[in-house]
Amino acid sequence: MTKGRLEAFTDGVIAIVITIMVLDLKVPRGADFDALQSGLPICLAYVLSYVNVGIFWNNHHHMLHAAKRISGRVLWANLFLLFWLSLIPFVIRWIDEEGLVPLPTAAYGVVLVMAALGWGQLQRALIACNESDSGLATALGNDLKGKISLVGYIVAVPIALFNPWIAIALYVANALLWLVPDRRIETRR
Numbered sequence: 001m002t003k004g005r006l007e008a009f010t011d012g013v014i015a016i017v018i019t020i021m022v023l024d025l026k027v028p029r030g031a032d033f034d035a036l037q038s039g040l041p042i043c044l045a046y047v048l049s050y051v052n053v054g055i056f057w058n059n060h061h062h063m064l065h066a067a068k069r070i071s072g073r074v075l076w077a078n079l080f081l082l083f084w085l086s087l088i089p090f091v092i093r094w095i096d097e098e099g100l101v102p103l104p105t106a107a108y109g110v111v112l113v114m115a116a117l118g119w120g121q122l123q124r125a126l127i128a129c130n131e132s133d134s135g136l137a138t139a140l141g142n143d144l145k146g147k148i149s150l151v152g153y154i155v156a157v158p159i160a161l162f163n164p165w166i167a168i169a170l171y172v173a174n175a176l177l178w179l180v181p182d183r184r185i186e187t188r189r
Contacts (some may be wrong), residue, residue: 007064007077013082016058017106020089021046021053024096027169040143048175050087054113055178056085060122061157066127077125081118087111106160106166112154112171120146 020178025046028035045124060081064070071097094104127137152174 003064003067003070004008006070006075006114006148006151007061010060010078010082011057013086014053017053017086017088017141018050021049021092024089024093024133025112026096032109041100042092045092048172049092051175052112052115052171053085053088055175056081059119059178063123063126066139067130069129071125071129073125074129076120077118077122080114081122081162084115084118100168102161102164105164106157108155109153109160109167109171112174113157116146116150116153144176149177 026039026041028039088108088111091104091108095108098104119140123140123143123146127140152170156167156170156174159170
């Protein structure tokens with residue numbers, strides 16, 4: 001498989017994930033602000049999820065452009081990442097149906113933890129396939145930003161079991177950390 005096919009496949013899966021998320025949004029029952037306000041929590045969960053999926057997609061795009069080759073290990077790491085991203089619509093639907101309560105909020109964090117682990121696995125697979133002294137490896141360095149992000153998600157999961165709002169604040173903080181594309185990779189193309 002070529003790098004272009006991998007990127008096209010990933011783009012397709014991510015487009016489906018985003019489509020499923022938006023299809024799960026319910027139209028307000030009524031035409032006033034009260035009706036709109038009742039759907040606000042799930043709309044905010046959708047926005048956060050859309051941003052998170054977009055962050056993974058954006059950085060995935062830059063990372064693949066910095067890589068020269070892919071391998072079977074890269075394909076499997078990419079599938080692992082996409083599997084976890086595909087569960088985001090499920091957990092936000094669960095939050096919508098049950099409210100901002102501990103277990104669904106923690107499950108959202110578990111999905112983000114696993115996606116972050118998948119991201120790290122994909123990075124390592126690409127570096128192994130493209131030589132340890134490649135521009136990609138140099139750009140990624142020790143990936144402090146990725147490690148901070150992973151720790152933030154891991155910390156948020158048990159917090160969600162006691163205070164979902166603090167966990168949501170940590171999920172938002174993590175998204176803000178990544179909102180600007182990773183310039184280390186972007187400049188190595």
